[in-house]
Amino acid sequence: MKKIEHIGIAVSDLEAANRTYAAVMGKPHYKTEAVVSEGVNTSFFEVGESKIELLAATSADSAIAKSILKRGEGIHHIAFAVDDIEAEINRLKNEGFRLLNEQPKQGADNKLVAFMHPKDANGVLIELCQEIQ
Numbered sequence: 001m002k003k004i005e006h007i008g009i010a011v012s013d014l015e016a017a018n019r020t021y022a023a024v025m026g027k028p029h030y031k032t033e034a035v036v037s038e039g040v041n042t043s044f045f046e047v048g049e050s051k052i053e054l055l056a057a058t059s060a061d062s063a064i065a066k067s068i069l070k071r072g073e074g075i076h077h078i079a080f081a082v083d084d085i086e087a088e089i090n091r092l093k094n095e096g097f098r099l100l101n102e103q104p105k106q107g108a109d110n111k112l113v114a115f116m117h118p119k120d121a122n123g124v125l126i127e128l129c130q131e132i133q
């Protein structure tokens with residue numbers, strides 16, 4: 001795993017959170033993107049070589065809607081950049097970790113993504129991200 005690609009933060013109101021994080025970071029978000037398959041709208045802030053990804057639910061059955069209902073707003077996942085997501089999925093499976101999707105799926109910002117169960121990583125939901133060439 002190469003670096004922290006982004007930290008995902010679940011928010012109830014994306015526009016309000018954009019204003020809050022623009023004030024925190026001292027600069028505006030650089031893009032927004034809807035990921036329909038995940039039921040989310042996202043916005044991104046650069047921070048060094050990493051990003052903050054704000055996520056707001058667009059449907060009641062999205063992971064973000066369920067997480068906010070159960071756990072409130074806040075840090076939702078940590079995403080690690082990888083060169084070869086299929087190799088990392090296989091490596092983690094062989095280590096005994098449960099992958100939530102064994103086939104990489106389309107994420108935001110031109111990435112293939114896969115998630116690991118938070119109960120297998122001390123209560124942290126881990127996302128793997130591979131740049132689509």
Ligand SMILES: CC[C@@H](C(=O)O)C(=O)SCCNC(=O)CCNC(=O)[C@H](O)C(C)(C)COP(=O)(O)OP(=O)(O)OC[C@H]1O[C@@H](n2cnc3c(N)ncnc32)[C@H](O)[C@@H]1OP(=O)(O)O
Pocket residue numbers: 008035038040042053055063064066067070075076077079100106107108109111113115117118119123124125127
């Ligand atoms: C924008 C696209 C992409 C990107 O490009 O970056 C994204 O970031 S998409 C982000 C949203 N998508 C996902 O999170 C997909 C993967 N997530 C899931 O499959 C589920 O959310 C989940 C993690 C399996 C949880 O599913 P849920 O139906 O909510 O089950 P439970 O409520 O029963 O949760 C089981 C257990 O895990 C705890 N939990 C849930 N979410 C988290 C979390 N984000 N961080 C830490 N722990 C979490 C939950 O509290 C349960 O624990 P117990 O209550 O102790 O049983």
Ligand SMILES: [Co+2]
Pocket residue numbers: 006008053077079127
């Ligand atoms: Co993410």
